[in-house]
Amino acid sequence: xxxxxxxxxxxxxxxxxxxxxxxxxxxxxxxxxxxxxxxxxxxxxxxxxxxxxxxxxxxxxxxxxxxxxxxxxxxxxxx
Ligand SMILES: [Zn+2]
Numbered sequence: 001x002x003x004x005x006x007x008x009x010x011x012x013x014x015x016x017x018x019x020x021x022x023x024x025x026x027x028x029x030x031x032x033x034x035x036x037x038x039x040x041x042x043x044x045x046x047x048x049x050x051x052x053x054x055x056x057x058x059x060x061x062x063x064x065x066x067x068x069x070x071x072x073x074x075x076x077x078x079x
Pocket of ligand 1: 018039040041042043044071072
C-alpha cells in the first residue's frame with residue numbers, strides 16, 4: 001500500500017493531463033502546435049475548449065515570432 005508516494009491523485013489518473021505538461025521548447029513544436037491547432041503535449045487536434053499555455057518564441061531569420069500555444073483541456077473540463 002505504501003509502495004508509491006504519488007498519492008491518490010495519480011492513482012485515479014494513469015496519465016498526466018495535457019494541461020499539466022510543461023510547454024516544450026519551441027524547436028520541439030510542430031507548425032500545427034505553434035498555430036494553436038494541435039496540443040503541445042499530445043499533438044492531438046484541439047477543440048474550442050483548449051487551454052492557453054503561454055507564448056512560444058521562435059526566430060525566422062532576424063525576425064522574432066511569437067505564437068500562442070495551447071493544450072487539451074483537463075479531462076471532464078469541457079465547459
Ligand atoms: Zn493533448
